[in-house]
Amino acid sequence: MKKRLQRKLPFMIGILQFAFLPLFLAACTSFPFTSAPPPTSTPLPEESTPLTSTPEEVETPAGEDDAPQTLQIWLPPEFDPKSETKAGIVLRARLDEFQNRRPDLTLEVRIKSVEGQASLLNSLIAAKQAAPSAMPDLVALKRPDLESAALQGILHPIDGLTTSLDDPDWFPYVRPLAHIQNSTYGLPFAANLLALLQHSAEETTLPSSTENSPEDKKQIIFPADNAQSQLAFCLYTANGSLLRDEQGQPTLANEELTRLLGFFQSDLISPLSAEISTAEEVWAALPSQPNLNAIIWTSDYFKRMPAETTLSTIPGPEESPCSLASAWIWALAGASPDLQPAAVELAEFLSESEFLAEWTSALGNLPTRPTALDETNNTALLELSLIAQPIPPADIVQRLGEILRVATISVLQEQVSPGAAAEEALEKIQ
The missing domain is CATH 3.40.190.10 (Periplasmic binding protein-like II)
Structure with a gap:
């Protein structure tokens, strides 16, 4: 009898295991699995600003995929x-x-x-x-x-x-x-325009005769000693003159360049510009020079808001106004x-x-x-915004900016005529 029980014991244990297995599995699934607590999140750097104003009516998603x-x-x-x-x-x-x-x-x-x-x-x-x-x-x-x-x-x-x-x-x-x-x-959203700052509301125009201009005509200063040559690019393109040739390479045309350099040598432009290389130097010169108007960027103007001044488009050769936009x-x-x-x-x-x-x-x-x-x-700001041309691409500035700077300073200091300065500049482009 004892031997028969010993022989049947493994078989009976197997039957019991099979019978209780579903109950064991059901008991296991009735308890939630617990995982290790999530690691503490790394603090955001000081320069980071998380914006997490989630509406109260929106429940925080429970699943990781919905986070x-x-x-x-x-x-x-x-x-x-x-x-x-x-x-x-x-x-x-x-x-x-x-x-x-x-x-x-x-x-x-x-x-x-x-x-x-x-x-x-x-x-x-x-x-x-x-x-x-x-x-x-x-x-x-x-x-x-x-x-x-x-x-x-x-x-x-x-x-x-x-x-x-x-x-x-x-x-x-x-x-x-x-x-x-x-x-x-991208989408441009905040603009900065090149403009003329005037000390009065009177309109500044190119004198009809550069040899006999009115004594009360206010001259213009700008950072001529700067390889960005922003005013030169602005005035050069005012009449639609192109800065690239048919092959897409940076270029300048003799007639348009001579006209531009002749304008820089006119009585409307202050020779003092040849000594100025930055916008800060322009602003520094204005308090002691009440008869000067200046080429400035609108963002600088709004930061300073000097009293009794106005903004307008920039007068140019043949009375063609201009502005640049960044x-x-x-x-x-x-x-x-x-x-x-x-x-x-x-x-x-x-x-x-x-x-x-x-x-x-x-x-x-x-x-x-x-x-x-x-x-x-x-x-005035609307007129500036409507006529403004985009600042030239980097390759244009790199190739032509320094050439225009040298030519501009030459005519401002009356070292050469506009025509001679234009020819010399064009030789450098070849």
Whole structure:
């Protein structure tokens, strides 16, 4: 009997195991699995500003797949939404509004310098090389930096992601500023225009005779000793003269250049300009020279707001007024293609007319949209915005800027005639 039980015991244990297995599994599944607690999140750097104002009515997603994605934005210090300036408050409210519209996103703002080793452009280059995943989804860049970054393959074109620039509510200079070679790289939103500062409301025009100009005619100073040659480019292109030949190479034409240099030698231009190389030197010369008008950028004017002065277009040869335009531009640099539509959506949201009217005014910039500019009180600014040409591309400035600087100083100091200076300049281009 005992031996029979010993022989059957394994068989009976197997039967019992089979019978109780479903009950054991059911008991296991009735208790939740516990995982290790999530690691403590790394604190954001001091330059980061997370914006997480999720609406109360939206429940926090439980699943990892439903967690908000982080949309990273790089801005210069003057655009810092944490700033308690009017501009900072206006931008912060706008970003909060977007965050409420898109609870599936978490906006993270990082502030980068405009100049130096840690500038926006240098930071983009460094991140592209060392940590592509750290690239910002949306970044604000000045036009020269936008061009440099685009040509280095750091930015993504926005073609096919938005039709915003098809809207007629943009000033004429906007689309060229956003265009690099054969692609569109961003949405310009805050403009800076080259203008004439006058000490009175009287109109400044080219005298009908440069030999017998009125004594009370105020002369113009500008940074002639500067290889950017901004005024020269502005005046040269005022009548539609081109800066490229049929092969697309930088060039100048003899007749147009001679006319430009003759204008610089006229009584309307102060010879003092030959000694000035920076915008700061222009501003420094004005207090002691009340009879001088000056070529300045509108952003500098709005920061200083000198009393009893006005802005106007810049008079030129044959009374053709001119202005140049640069701008801050929203651009895409992120490594995730999935976030590009959201980044473009934010750029469009930050480029709407009503918002730009308030924000650019607080910043001391000009809006890029006509409907954002109060033309009833800013007739001169509207005229500037309508005639402004985009600043020349970098290769044009690099090839022609120094040549124009040398020719300009030569005629200002009356070392050579305009015709001779033009011929000498053209020889350098060949």
